[in-house]
Amino acid sequence: MLNIALPKGRLGEKVYNAFEKAGFECPSIKENSRKLIFENAEKGVRYFWVKPSDVSIYVERGVADVGVCGKDILEEYQPDVYELLDLKTGVCRMAVAAKKGFYDDGANTLKVATKFVRCAKEFYAKRGRDIDVIKLNGSIEIAPILGLSDVIVDIVETGTTLKENDLEVVETVFPISARLIANKASFKFKTAAIEKLIASVDTLE
Numbered sequence: 001m002l003n004i005a006l007p008k009g010r011l012g013e014k015v016y017n018a019f020e021k022a023g024f025e026c027p028s029i030k031e032n033s034r035k036l037i038f039e040n041a042e043k044g045v046r047y048f049w050v051k052p053s054d055v056s057i058y059v060e061r062g063v064a065d066v067g068v069c070g071k072d073i074l075e076e077y078q079p080d081v082y083e084l085l086d087l088k089t090g091v092c093r094m095a096v097a098a099k100k101g102f103y104d105d106g107a108n109t110l111k112v113a114t115k116f117v118r119c120a121k122e123f124y125a126k127r128g129r130d131i132d133v134i135k136l137n138g139s140i141e142i143a144p145i146l147g148l149s150d151v152i153v154d155i156v157e158t159g160t161t162l163k164e165n166d167l168e169v170v171e172t173v174f175p176i177s178a179r180l181i182a183n184k185a186s187f188k189f190k191t192a193a194i195e196k197l198i199a200s201v202d203t204l205e
């Protein structure tokens, strides 16, 4: 049985369609239900819909053999998994953003609001800039507007959220796209099935 953790949402659906074409179909997954686990015993496949940021946890612990998650999650949580492939979809970037016209004169400790504490710390440590990290869980963009922070480190895709909140990108931290990841032991013991999945990725647009 190959256990596959997919991120709930559009990206996960797209990836499922490719895996289906590769012969790992599980028709029940397309039934409109609130179920989260789907199995096709005949094809030896079981899918889980999980929160995108949780995929790497399932894979690292071996509950899922493979999964799909963003590079942001891999950078932030550094799970002990194999990163097999860049799926070249779900493209966006990790960026520093601030109120329009903000200039960091380096005089005071920089206040940084983010969900991605490790990414933010590493980025500023490399340039020797002192920061005070404020960990938030969402709506990061309002932090600089309300004066909670000087800047944010967050995901920017279209830039619409920043624009609508009068913020702008100061600089890019790293580019992001979806990655196919595998549990290390699973990769050893289920190599053939995983290789077949990798080949199916060609059918992702």
Ligand code: PRP
Residues within 6 Å of the ligand: 137, 138, 139, 140, 154, 155, 156, 157, 158, 159, 160, 161, 162
């Ligand atoms: C992300 C990110 C931004 C937004 C950027 O949030 O945190 O808020 O997308 O997208 P844009 O550049 O296209 O406007 P997400 O929707 O993932 O949810 P979150 O609030 O939980 O972070």
